Amino acid sequence: MTSHILVIDDDPVQRRLLTNMIERLGHVAHLADNGRSGLELLERKGGIINVILLDLLMPEMNGHGFLEALAERGIDIPVIVQTGQGGIETVVQAMQAGAFDFLVKPVSPERLSIAIGNALKMASRDGRVKTARRPRGGAVGFDDIVSASPAMIRVIDLARRAAQSNIPVVLEGESGVGKEMVARAIQSASERTNKPFVTVNCGAIPQNLVESILFGHEKGAFTGATERHSGKFVDADGGTLFLDEIGDLPLEVQVKLLRAVQQGEIETIGARQPQKVNVRLISATNKDLINEVREGRFREDLYYRLNVFPITIPALRRRKEDIPVLVRAFVERFAAEQRLNQPLTLSSGAMALLTAYDWPGNIRQLENAIFRAVVLAEGNELTVRDFPQIATQIPGYVVADRSGFSWGEAGPERRLAAADRAVAPRVETGAQEKTAPREPASDTRPENAIASLSEGGDVRKLAEVEEELIRFALKFYRGQMSQVARKLGIGRSTLYRKLKDYGIDPDNPLRDAA
Numbered sequence: 222m223t224s225h226i227l228v229i230d231d232d233p234v235q236r237r238l239l240t241n242m243i244e245r246l247g248h249v250a251h252l253a254d255n256g257r258s259g260l261e262l263l264e265r266k267g268g269i270i271n272v273i274l275l276d277l278l279m280p281e282m283n284g285h286g287f288l289e290a291l292a293e294r295g296i297d298i299p300v301i302v303q304t305g306q307g308g309i310e311t312v313v314q315a316m317q318a319g320a321f322d323f324l325v326k327p328v329s330p331e332r333l334s335i336a337i338g339n340a341l342k343m344a345s346r347d348g349r350v351k352t353a354r355r356p357r358g359g360a361v362g363f364d365d366i367v368s369a370s371p372a373m374i375r376v377i378d379l380a381r382r383a384a385q386s387n388i389p390v391v392l393e394g395e396s397g398v399g400k401e402m403v404a405r406a407i408q409s410a411s412e413r414t415n416k417p418f419v420t421v422n423c424g425a426i427p428q429n430l431v432e433s434i435l436f437g438h439e440k441g442a443f444t445g446a447t448e449r450h451s452g453k454f455v456d457a458d459g460g461t462l463f464l465d466e467i468g469d470l471p472l473e474v475q476v477k478l479l480r481a482v483q484q485g486e487i488e489t490i491g492a493r494q495p496q497k498v499n500v501r502l503i504s505a506t507n508k509d510l511i512n513e514v515r516e517g518r519f520r521e522d523l524y525y526r527l528n529v530f531p532i533t534i535p536a537l538r539r540r541k542e543d544i545p546v547l548v549r550a551f552v553e554r555f556a557a558e559q560r561l562n563q564p565l566t567l568s569s570g571a572m573a574l575l576t577a578y579d580w581p582g583n584i585r586q587l588e589n590a591i592f593r594a595v596v597l598a599e600g601n602e603l604t605v606r607d608f609p610q611i612a613t614q615i616p617g618y619v620v621a622d623r624s625g626f627s628w629g630e631a632g633p634e635r636r637l638a639a640a641d642r643a644v645a646p647r648v649e650t651g652a653q654e655k656t657a658p659r660e661p662a663s664d665t666r667p668e669n670a671i672a673s674l675s676e677g678g679d680v681r682k683l684a685e686v687e688e689e690l691i692r693f694a695l696k697f698y699r700g701q702m703s704q705v706a707r708k709l710g711i712g713r714s715t716l717y718r719k720l721k722d723y724g725i726d727p728d729n730p731l732r733d734a735a
């Protein structure tokens with residue numbers, strides 16, 4: 222089927238090369254020389270474009286600016302970014318900003334064909350592309366919050382207690398940790414369960430509109446106020462108002478919010494009388510609010526009013542025990558949503574990879590990574606190969622896609638590995654680091670196995686294998702000594718002794734201690 226691909230690149234030679242490849246694949250290329258003209262073209266022809274191929278370094282509006290503009294406009298066309306060699310950091314940022322895939326220049330026709338094919342496959346499934354987020358609006362209860370870590374169980378326990386009363390709650394945590402989910406669960410478990418749950422993202426509304434959006438305005442209250450508007454407080458009357466990114470609220474609006482919290486009444490812009498409202502407030506922030514108070518950006522009196530019951534939701538990297546249960550829950554959910562004919566499982570190597578990764582975008586990023594993998598899955602088992610963007614970011618993993626390109630911590634490299642022997646998480650010792658990366662011992666070796674035979678074919682020395690395992694565990698658990706000792710089944714003092722014996726630097730397990 223012919224698809225329409227928008228190429229955004231400032232280099233005319235690159236545009237011509239890509240156009241040739243795209244046309245040879247049977248698609249139609251549309252061209253723009255920077256982000257801004259790309260956006261204009263989308264405004265004119267947006268409906269027909271299926272995939273966007275985006276260069277990151279361009280004058281006027283660069284690739285990142287373009288991705289932001291797409292997100293602001295809610296445009297959901299899959300974007301494949303291109304970058305020069307060594308630009309892996311920039312690619313990582315682009316992936317976090319919502320890009321679907323990436324290509325390293327010079328782009329080969331095979332890689333381009335695979336990336337476009339995957340993007341089209343994603344776009345055609347349910348018409349949903351980049352986001353795996355559940356449509357908002359459905360009831361979310363505590364039972365929907367997947368968790369196994371003691372930290373998260375404490376969060377749920379606190380939140381359940383908060384649900385017993387109308388006490389104002391502040392949920393603190395990085396973006397994507399599940400603050401809104403917990404807020405919704407509190408509402409569902411409270412006596413307001415059948416009442417409205419209204420969300421306002423204070424950081425996403427233009428400053429001059431925040432007051433009117435929260436408290437409403439009368440017709441004619443200011444230029445442009447051609448209709449009466451009720452405001453979110455009134456919309457949430459009887460229910461819960463979820464104020465996301467509360468730290469971004471302008472100081473003038475904070476005064477009005479304080480009054481609403483203290484007196485239970487709001488001042489609609491242009492109204493003569495204040496109006497009584499009955500709203501339960503749950504606020505969320507990814508900033509350190511007390512620091513905002515110290516810096517004079519957040520009112521202290523409001524802080525104490527809102528922060529009666531603070532709950533901190535830790536970042537996913539601080540509660541790794543949650544990763545396997547979340548992964549299984551998402552695989553199951555998306556496999557069911559995609560109506561796959563057979564059950565989908567996950568290899569132990571893939572689980573190790575997903576657990577080792579730090580997930581800067583937290584559960585939202587994990588959810589999206591699994592969604593992407595499930596949609597693109599070809600067999601009935603997800604392996605490390607289904608998470609190339611994650612593997613590139615973990616030292617020690619080398620992933621080859623089906624066209625034979627490999628990705629490792631040093632960036633892309635052409636490898637001779639057969640396509641189906643694509644994944645080789647490398648367990649490196651200090652000595653191996655100085656030599657070329659090792660290939661897996663055999664095609665059948667499990668993805669995260671440690672070799673039992675030496676290159677000469679003899680059984681390896683126990684001490685060597687032990688050293689390798691300790692180095693791997695230190696890297697895997699990011700140097701958390703007590704966890705490493707526990708998982709290896711030895712005491713901390715034994716672990717320290719072994720580190721000394723093997724000359725391992727715990728902060729940098731792949732290097733020898735100085």
Ligand SMILES: Nc1ncnc2c1ncn2[C@@H]1O[C@H](COP(=O)(O)OP(=O)(O)OP(=O)(O)O)[C@@H](O)[C@H]1O
Nearest residue numbers: 354355366367395396397398399400401402584585
């Ligand atoms: N424990 C969990 N179990 C299952 N899904 C979860 C969990 N935590 C978060 N999610 C899912 O992760 C996504 C992000 O969660 P949510 O929107 O609640 O995060 P947030 O902290 O409010 O993010 P932001 O600050 O960016 O608004 C949602 O799709 C949510 O359903």
